[in-house]
Every structure is written in C-alpha cells, then in structure tokens.
Amino acid sequence: MTDLAPGPLADVKVLDFTWALAGPYGSMILTDLGAEVIKIEPAGIDEPQRGPGPFVDGFSTYFFSVNRGKRSLTLDLKSDEGREIVYRLVEQVDVLTENFSPGTMDRLGLGYDELAARNPRLIYASTSGFGHSGPYKNRGAVDVIIQGMGGLMSITGHPGGPLTRAGYSIGDMAGGMYTAIGVLAALHERQASGLGQRVDVAMLDAQIALLENAIVRHTATGEVPGPIGTRHPLVTPFQAFTTSDGQIVLAGVKDWALFCARIDRDDLIDDPRFQENADRTEHHAELEPILIDQFAQRSTTDWLEALSEVCLIGPLNTIPEVVRDPQIAAREMVVELPHPLDGAPLSVSNSPLKLSRTPAGARGRASRSGEHSLDILRSMLDMTEAEVDDLVEQGVTSLDARNDDLGKNS
Numbered sequence: 445m446t447d448l449a450p451g452p453l454a455d456v457k458v459l460d461f462t463w464a465l466a467g468p469y470g471s472m473i474l475t476d477l478g479a480e481v482i483k484i485e486p487a488g489i490d491e492p493q494r495g496p497g498p499f500v501d502g503f504s505t506y507f508f509s510v511n512r513g514k515r516s517l518t519l520d521l522k523s524d525e526g527r528e529i530v531y532r533l534v535e536q537v538d539v540l541t542e543n544f545s546p547g548t549m550d551r552l553g554l555g556y557d558e559l560a561a562r563n564p565r566l567i568y569a570s571t572s573g574f575g576h577s578g579p580y581k582n583r584g585a586v587d588v589i590i591q592g593m594g595g596l597m598s599i600t601g602h603p604g605g606p607l608t609r610a611g612y613s614i615g616d617m618a619g620g621m622y623t624a625i626g627v628l629a630a631l632h633e634r635q636a637s638g639l640g641q642r643v644d645v646a647m648l649d650a651q652i653a654l655l656e657n658a659i660v661r662h663t664a665t666g667e668v669p670g671p672i673g674t675r676h677p678l679v680t681p682f683q684a685f686t687t688s689d690g691q692i693v694l695a696g697v698k699d700w701a702l703f704c705a706r707i708d709r710d711d712l713i714d715d716p717r718f719q720e721n722a723d724r725t726e727h728h729a730e731l732e733p734i735l736i737d738q739f740a741q742r743s744t745t746d747w748l749e750a751l752s753e754v755c756l757i758g759p760l761n762t763i764p765e766v767v768r769d770p771q772i773a774a775r776e777m778v779v780e781l782p783h784p785l786d787g788a789p790l791s792v793s794n795s796p797l798k799l800s801r802t803p804a805g806a807r808g809r810a811s812r813s814g815e816h817s818l819d820i821l822r823s824m825l826d827m828t829e830a831e832v833d834d835l836v837e838q839g840v841t842s843l844d845a846r847n848d849d850l851g852k853n854s
Contacts, residue, residue: 451478452802456631457537459530460484460514461554464495465587465613466647467543467571468510469620474539474627475513476795476804482533482820483514484521487842489813501787508810509792512781516811517820518842521552525840532825534559534566538640539627543571543619546581556642566640567630571623575646585647590615594651599658601671608671618654619647680724680731684760685739691760692739692747696721703754707738767791781809815844 456479460471475481485494492499495507519526534540540559542549549555549570556568570576573585591597591609601608626643634640652659658669661677669677674693676682682695697703700719704712712718712734717727724731739747744759751757761769767778777796780789790809797804821827821841835841 448478448803448805448807450802451476451804451807452799453477453479453631454802456480456539458482458539458541459533459537461540461542461544461549462571463543464616465510466616466619467541467623469617470569470571470623470627470645471514471541471620472510472512473621473624473795474541476806477797478802478804478807479539481514482537482816483511483516483811484530485516485518485813487518487520487526487814487839489518489842491813494813500790501783502785503783503787503810505790508781508784508790511810512792513807513809514811515816515820516813516844517817518814520840521554523838523840525835525838527553529821529825529840530554531559531562533820534563536824537563538565538631539567539569541569541571541623541627545584546570546572546576560640560642564639565634567627567634567643568640569623569627569630569643569645571619571645571647573647575649576644580648587613587615587647590619590647590651594648595655595658596651599669599671602673603671605671614654615647615651618650619645622650622653675728675732678725679721680728681735681755683732685736687739687744687747688742690744692744693758693760694751695756697755699754703751706750706754707735709734709738776805779806781806784809784812784815812844812846814842815846817841817843 453474456474458471458474458479458481460468460481460483462468462471462483471481471483491502491504491507495504498505519529521527521530550558556570559568560566572581573590574580574583585593588609591600591614594615596614597607597609600610623643623645626645630641630643657678661667661669674683676695679696681697684691684693701713704710716723718724718731742750748757748759759765766772772778775798777794778791779794780791782789792806794806795804818829818832821832821835822829827835832841832843836843
C-alpha cells in the first residue's frame with residue numbers, strides 16, 4: 445500500500461454498485477481522493493466473474509486496476525434481507541454510485557426516489573450508455589459503441605484507411621471521470637443546501653464533451669471532420685514521424701527558418717507554400733513526404749537534441765518505455781501494490797492529481813470478494829457474528845475465507 449496521508453475526501457463514504465469499467469473507474473477516482481468506498485458485489489461471486497483477464501496468480505488484473513483500495517461487501521440484492529441491509533447502509537453514506545442499465549436499480553427497490561427518501565443528503569450517481577432520458581435510454585452500450593456513435597471513430601485512423609477504435613477505452617473512462625466530477629460538484633453544493641441530488645452521466649454525452657473542436661468546426665464551417673492519422677487539423681507540422689531507430693512526435697514550429705536549418709533543408713526556408721502555419725496546413729500533403737524522408741535519416745535521440753529549441757518534440761514511446769520513463773517515475777505515476785492472493789505485487793497507474801496537503805493516489809490493493817463483509821456489517825450495522833453467519837447460510841452475503849482487513853494486508 446502506498447504511504448499516503450488522508451485525502452481530501454477522507455470524510456466521505458461511498459456505496460458502490462458499479463461493475464465493468466465505466467462505473468468502477470469513476471468510483472476509483474473517489475477512492476484515490478481518500479473516500480471510503482464500499483463495493484457491493486453479488487454474494488458468492490468467484491474471481492472469473494469479477495472481470496476479464498489477464499489473470500495473474502489467480503486474480504483478475506482488469507478488476508484490480510480499477511477497484512484498488514475499495515472494500516468488498518457481498519449481497520444478494522434480490523433478497524429482502526439484502527435490500528434491507530442496503531437501506532440501512534444508505535442512511536450512513538454520502539454517495540451511491542451505480543452503472544446498471546436505467547431502471548435496474550428501481551426494479552430492485554433501490555432507485556433514487558426510494559433511497560433519497562431514506563437519506564435526503566444522499567448523492568446518487570448513475571453512469572450509463574445514454575443516460576436516464578432520451579430515446580436511446582434503454583439501449584445497452586459498451587466502449588466501442590460509444591466511440592462509434594459519439595463520432596470518435598469517424599475521426600480516428602489514416603486517410604483512405606479503415607476507421608479505428610482509440611487504443612484505450614475512452615468511451616468508458618470519460619463517463620467515469622465525468623461521474624466523479626459530478627459527485628464532487630454535488631458534494632460541494634450540499635455544504636450550502638444540506639441536500640443531495642441525482643447525478644446522471646451518459647457515456648455518449650461524455651464523448652461529445654471530449655470532441656474538442658470537431659463539433660464547432662463542423663457547425664461553424666460545414667466541414668465534415670475525418671481521419672487524418674496523427675496530424676492536427678489546424679497545426680502543421682503536428683504529427684508522428686519515423687526516425688532511423690524509432691519514432692518521434694512533434695507539435696508546431698516556433699521559427700520556420702531555424703527549423704528548416706536544423707533538419708538540413710534550407711531550401712524550404714523561403715518556399716511560399718510553407719511560410720506560415722496556415723500555408724503549411726493548406727499544403728500539408730506536399731510538406732509531409734518531405735519531412736518523412738528527412739526524419740528517417742537520423743536517430744530519435746539526434747532529432748530530440750536538434751529540435752528541442754524550435755518545436756515541441758518527444759519520443760513516441762511504447763507502453764514498456766512509458767513504464768520505465770524517468771519522468772513517470774519521478775511523478776510516481778506507476779505504483780506497486782500487494783497481490784490480494786499473495787502472488788507477486790502488481791503495478792498500476794496512479795492518480796495524476798497532485799495535492800500538496802491532502803494527497804490523492806492508489807491507497808491499497810483490490811479486495812478479495814467478500815473480504816470486508818463481516819467487518820462492514822458489524823461496524824456499520826452493529827450485527828453480531830451469529831447474525832452474519834445466518835445471512836451467509838441464507839446466501840444473502842458471503843465471506844472471504846481469509847476474512848482479513850484490507851488495511852492490514854495492503
């Protein structure tokens with residue numbers, strides 16, 4: 445476990461019903477900020493059901509990466525006893541997060557109106573593909589659907605080539621990030637009103653919000669944005685180039701004459717096609733092959749040294765190179781956490797939020813299923829061990845065989 449002081453949300457308790465990626469990513473942000481997040485999982489769930497692999501020493505790394513630091517309570521939400529436990533817990537928490545299809549929580553008797561009546565200060569955050577209103581609200585969605593319907597795939601790829609999904613699940617994670625932002629805003633407002641509220645985040649909406657200037661370019665000019673490879677639609681040169689031993693990415697040019705001199709192409713300095721950024725963008729199809737040929741002549745290191753003063757430039761790193769990068773290490777952006785089943789430690793990406801007094805960051809490993817069921821039911825609901833044993837016999841909850849406390853093992 446990373447050695448962190450209490451975070452800014454140390455006094456916030458979250459009841460987390462999320463699953464898969466979008467919802468857990470949002471509640472993970474709250475966990476990293478110090479909130480106590482109680483993850484509700486189905487009673488008796490086994491490890492393969494918690495998420496896809498790869499499985500390392502018997503544990504899902506997919507599940508681990510977005511559920512680190514959360515506590516696990518297993519409940520059968522279809523049972524009266526399971527629902528009653530939720531009703532009692534809701535009275536003691538600040539936030540509830542869920543990412544079921546709209547209507548699912550209502551059918552379980554755990555909808556917003558029902559729970560807000562029991563705790564008017566409750567912030568009830570729902571993440572779904574299309575939100576809880578509109579003609580698509582009952583449709584299912586996963587990341588690739590959102591990337592497709594949200595327009596992202598239509599502008600990702602190379603001209604004339606097949607369209608492609610972004611290399612990571614931004615459709616899911618954008619929904620989670622905006623859910624966390626909505627929760628933080630609602631917590632702030634509650635300080636003045638004393639009241640909670642519903643936070644309704646659609647993954648599709650979040651994708652639209654992240655479309656940068658593609659939408660305004662279209663609505664203002666009629667342009668239909670399309671795939672342009674690694675280029676920028678408004679800045680040239682702004683893309684990836686292959687070097688003699690790798691690849692670089694560069695963005696913009698501060699001094700065109702100096703840039704041309706540094707790449708050994710003085711003949712381009714006075715070329716009227718390339719004088720200003722707008723000229724270079726208009727004539728990118730003529731400039732690009734020239735730069736491709738030139739950058740292939742020297743190594744990545746040579747180009748980084750030659751061009752660092754005249755443009756923004758960096759290496760195009762592979763994931764292994766990112767993990768080993770000294771800047772990433774200095775910022776503690778990859779941290780090692782214990783394995784829940786005593787296997788080799790697992791390294792995960794850390795929170796990018798750097799707060800000087802109340803730090804954010806990964807606060808512990810992922811929990812084993814039901815690891816904290818006994819502790820939560822006893823400490824929050826004053827249940828006796830015998831009462832918990834009875835719930836286990838009925839299948840209302842399940843306990844991890846080791847039944848260790850997360851804090852003692854992390």
